[in-house]
Amino acid sequence: MRGSASQLRRAISLGLITGAVMLYLVAVGIVLAFSARNTITGVVTLGRLMLAAPPLAAGYVVARRGTDLAPRLVAGLLLGAVSGVIVAAALLFASAVDIRHILVRISPPLLAFLAFDQDASIGALLNLALAAALGLIGAVAAVVPSRVRRPAITGVIGVVVISMLEPFLRPRLTDFKLEGVSRFLFTHKGLSIASAIVVFAIFAVGSVAWPRVRARYRARVAAADPGTQATIRGVTLLLLIVFLLALPQIAGSFLSQVLVFVGLYTLLALGLNIVVGYAGLLDLGYVAFYAVGSYLTALLTSPISSLGVGLPFWVALPIVILGAAVTGLFIGAPVLRLRGDYLAIVTLGFGEIARLLFLSDALKPWFGGTQGILGVPPLFGVAKVSVPILGWQLTGPTLTYYPLLFFCVIAAIVATRLKYSRIGRAWNAMREDEDVAQATGVNVTNYKLLAFALGASVGCLGGAVFATHLASVFPGTFNILVSITVLSIIILGGMGSIPGVVVGALALIGLPELLREFAEFKLLVYGGVLVLMMLLRPEGLLPDRVRQQELHEADEEEEPGADGGALTPAEQG
Amino acid sequence: MAHMLQLDDVHTYYGNIHALKGVSLEVERGEIVTLIGSNGAGKSTTLRTISAIQRPREGRVLFEDRELQQMPPHDVVKLGIAQAPEGRHVFARMSVYENLQMGAFSRPGVSITADVARVYDLFPRLKERRTQKAGTLSGGEQQMLAIARALMAHPVLLLLDEPSMGLSPILTEQIFAIIADINAQGTTVLLVEQNAQMALNVAHRGYVLQTGRIILSDTAANLAANQQVRQAYLGEI
Numbered sequence: 003m004r005g006s007a008s009q010l011r012r013a014i015s016l017g018l019i020t021g022a023v024m025l026y027l028v029a030v031g032i033v034l035a036f037s038a039r040n041t042i043t044g045v046v047t048l049g050r051l052m053l054a055a056p057p058l059a060a061g062y063v064v065a066r067r068g069t070d071l072a073p074r075l076v077a078g079l080l081l082g083a084v085s086g087v088i089v090a091a092a093l094l095f096a097s098a099v100d101i102r103h104i105l106v107r108i109s110p111p112l113l114a115f116l117a118f119d120q121d122a123s124i125g126a127l128l129n130l131a132l133a134a135a136l137g138l139i140g141a142v143a144a145v146v147p148s149r150v151r152r153p154a155i156t157g158v159i160g161v162v163v164i165s166m167l168e169p170f171l172r173p174r175l176t177d178f179k180l181e182g183v184s185r186f187l188f189t190h191k192g193l194s195i196a197s198a199i200v201v202f203a204i205f206a207v208g209s210v211a212w213p214r215v216r217a218r219y220r221a222r223v224a225a226a227d228p229g230t231q232a233t234i235r236g237v238t239l240l241l242l243i244v245f246l247l248a249l250p251q252i253a254g255s256f257l258s259q260v261l262v263f264v265g266l267y268t269l270l271a272l273g274l275n276i277v278v279g280y281a282g283l284l285d286l287g288y289v290a291f292y293a294v295g296s297y298l299t300a301l302l303t304s305p306i307s308s309l310g311v312g313l314p315f316w317v318a319l320p321i322v323i324l325g326a327a328v329t330g331l332f333i334g335a336p337v338l339r340l341r342g343d344y345l346a347i348v349t350l351g352f353g354e355i356a357r358l359l360f361l362s363d364a365l366k367p368w369f370g371g372t373q374g375i376l377g378v379p380p381l382f383g384v385a386k387v388s389v390p391i392l393g394w395q396l397t398g399p400t401l402t403y404y405p406l407l408f409f410c411v412i413a414a415i416v417a418t419r420l421k422y423s424r425i426g427r428a429w430n431a432m433r434e435d436e437d438v439a440q441a442t443g444v445n446v447t448n449y450k451l452l453a454f455a456l457g458a459s460v461g462c463l464g465g466a467v468f469a470t471h472l473a474s475v476f477p478g479t480f481n482i483l484v485s486i487t488v489l490s491i492i493i494l495g496g497m498g499s500i501p502g503v504v505v506g507a508l509a510l511i512g513l514p515e516l517l518r519e520f521a522e523f524k525l526l527v528y529g530g531v532l533v534l535m536m537l538l539r540p541e542g543l544l545p546d547r548v549r550q551q552e553l554h555e556a557d558e559e560e561e562p563g564a565d566g567g568a569l570t571p572a573e574q575g
Numbered sequence: 576m577a578h579m580l581q582l583d584d585v586h587t588y589y590g591n592i593h594a595l596k597g598v599s600l601e602v603e604r605g606e607i608v609t610l611i612g613s614n615g616a617g618k619s620t621t622l623r624t625i626s627a628i629q630r631p632r633e634g635r636v637l638f639e640d641r642e643l644q645q646m647p648p649h650d651v652v653k654l655g656i657a658q659a660p661e662g663r664h665v666f667a668r669m670s671v672y673e674n675l676q677m678g679a680f681s682r683p684g685v686s687i688t689a690d691v692a693r694v695y696d697l698f699p700r701l702k703e704r705r706t707q708k709a710g711t712l713s714g715g716e717q718q719m720l721a722i723a724r725a726l727m728a729h730p731v732l733l734l735l736d737e738p739s740m741g742l743s744p745i746l747t748e749q750i751f752a753i754i755a756d757i758n759a760q761g762t763t764v765l766l767v768e769q770n771a772q773m774a775l776n777v778a779h780r781g782y783v784l785q786t787g788r789i790i791l792s793d794t795a796a797n798l799a800a801n802q803q804v805r806q807a808y809l810g811e812i
């Protein structure tokens with residue numbers, strides 16, 4: 003009995019928090035912004051779903067504990083009702099008293115949306131009932147066994163994602179002569195009720211079938227002889243490569259543009275990951291290297307830059323990388339003795355200094371001040387490449403995509419090799435305990451500088467591609483937000499994890515590009531994501547622990563020996 | 576060649592805190608020398624100065640006639656001086672095995688299999704726990720790991736900073752037995768201890784440090800019999 007009383011108390015306090023979260027989402031305007039997006043046309047919009055998410059999730063959380071069915075469900079219901087009361091009260095209050103001069107987003111359309119286009123008092127009741135129902139549904143989700151919950155949740159996610167992709171899917175389906183599919187799926191920029199059911203069913207069934215198929219496939223691969231296994235691995239790799247190469251053709255020009263941004267930030271994050279994730283040096287001025295890469299490339303390749311030499315990109319690139327590495331050493335050297343927060347603050351300053359230098363009037367003859375540098379030729383010297391046989395015409399983002407992919411792959415391979423090498427171990431030790439690392443013979447100075455130089459080189463690659471992609475560089479691009487974004491990607495994905503970097507970039511760069519409405523709220527969402535990650539999953543979405551553990555267990559059983567010298571890792575698991 | 580290790584009027588500061596006020600001591604090849612003294616006497620500082628993690632402002636540190644005081648710490652390790660620092664400074668998020676691997680960092684390009692086997696022999700507990708994250712080991716296990724890691728460097732001179740700290744009496748016995756064992760196999764040991772009784776039992780000679788100065792130096796047996804030492808460090812009234 004006492005247990006259930008405390009559960010109810012918890013439901014009330016969580017309900018209050020949930021209500022506050024809902025009000026917050028409403029008041030910043032994010033809900034209304036997304037209410038123009040139909041998820042299921044005529045039934046529910048993305049804005050509604052956003053507002054529904056907090057009581058659903060909280061209902062699930064509160065009902066996860068406990069053994070008896072009834073109190074758990076009651077807790078969910080109560081929680082939902084409490085949050086509903088808050089929203090309803092706020093709605094009544096805002097309808098009666100004009101608070102728009104304080105909270106500018108509380109506009110009549112917003113209030114109408116909140117009240118389901120009804121009278122405020124009816125709207126308030128509807129909100130109360132809806133929130134209570136959502137809390138209960140959340141609780142039900144916690145009560146039912148996971149073989150029911152998983153498919154249901156996957157189905158809902160499927161519906162949301164497919165409807166979100168409508169603006170991109172529809173034209174692509176038409177391009178691929180699949181108007182029928184497109185007409186069935188979408189009505190008025192959202193799924194129809196029928197197609198929503200079909201999509202839900204497909205995803206739900208998929209979530210059940212997929213693990214089984216995978217398990218069977220894995221078992222079969224494991225049972226095969228080594229030769230066959232190698233072939234399978236080769237074929238998988240080949241398929242992946244073909245897919246990555248064909249991706250811009252499948253995605254079309256707009257999505258390719260998104261891919262270019264994702265690729266750019268993946269590259270930057272791979273570079274910063276070396277500095278922050280491996281060596282544990284919190285560098286908040288990473289944008290400096292991005293800027294140096296861009297500006298050096300522009301200076302060297304643009305015929306109308308102050309240098310005016312107009313070198314081809316691939317000739318300029320080694321010079322750019324070298325220049326960035328030297329910059330890395332320049333920035334690295336003075337901060338060698340600093341630790342933790344001091345390092346973060348000083349590098350933050352360096353990032354700003356770099357931007358101000360490029361912006362400054364004194365250096366205008368070189369860098370063009372606010373005007374930046376124009377006339378950067380495209381990466382391959384031509385704006386359009388036709389691929390024989392396949393008949394692809396590559397321009398703009400579909401063209402930039404390829405060198406970017408190439409650089410990302412190279413950077414990922416280098417980063418992986420480094421991680422499990424002698425160098426990687428030294429960084430690891432340094433990150434854990436600098437004094438002891440020194441005492442075991444790690445030349446801390448050199449390894450720190452190496453991390454800075456490598457991180458700088460990778461970051462400048464991103465800058466170089468960026469300059470050619472935009473055909474120009476401007477100082478305004480290189481603000482502190484770039485550093486923060488890249489760092490957020492690493493934290494979201496999991497410090498030091500390479501797949502994590504890719505996932506982080508997809509989530510933090512790709513998603514906001516797809517949901518243009520997000521642009522305004524991007525920083526808010528980043529902040530929220532970071533706080534949530536720190537609270538719920540500080541190791542990131544795809545931490546590298548497990549793999550590392552496996553790897554090292556493996557290499558001990560065999561032959562741990564022969565520590566490789568310099569850049570060649572001797573033992574790869 | 577004179578002494579293996581010689582500190583000659585060494586003054587070490589932390590900012591303007593004068594931690595070592597002219598310490599002179601010698602360690603001969605094959606010895607176990609212990610450095611005892613109360614909290615804050617400067618024992619750890621002495622070891623940190625030898626390892627060159629802390630630089631002396633005055634005086635010289637000579638190891639086989641080479642001056643260490645200007646050398647970077649990673650070069651000192653290469654000369655064969657390894658330290659197991661005070662307070663369980665293991666690499667917490669690395670596995671036991673990875674910690675050992677780091678211990679051999681100063682000897683690149685050689686197989687460490689035999690060395691790992693040797694320290695696993697000395698500390699069977701570490702073998703059982705070889706894939707566990709060092710930060711999740713018990714205090715005593717972490718202490719063993721810190722010593723084992725120092726051994727992985729193949730030191731000719733091993734600096735141990737309070738190896739018995741926080742260990743049960745039985746484990747303390749074992750650790751001191753292992754120290755004697757390591758010494759018998761040819762490693763010279765400079766041992767810092769709070770547990771003066773045990774330290775003086777295992778050591779050949781000893782120094783007593785008080786607020787940054789050496790106030791006594793003698794054979795271990797004489798120190799153990801010394802009235803002043805007995806009162807101050809062996810708990811006799």
Ligand SMILES: Nc1ncnc2c1ncn2[C@@H]1O[C@H](COP(=O)(O)OP(=O)(O)OP(=O)(O)O)[C@@H](O)[C@H]1O
Nearest residue numbers: 589592594612613614615616617618619620621661
């Ligand atoms: N990093 C530091 N910064 C400032 N003062 C320090 C630092 N480390 C040690 N000290 C001071 O130097 C003196 C000697 O410290 P040290 O750590 O060498 O003592 P110790 O003999 O090892 O003591 P314990 O037995 O408690 O370990 C102490 O007064 C201490 O406060």
Ligand SMILES: [Mg+2]
Nearest residue numbers: 618619620661
């Ligand atoms: Mg000490």
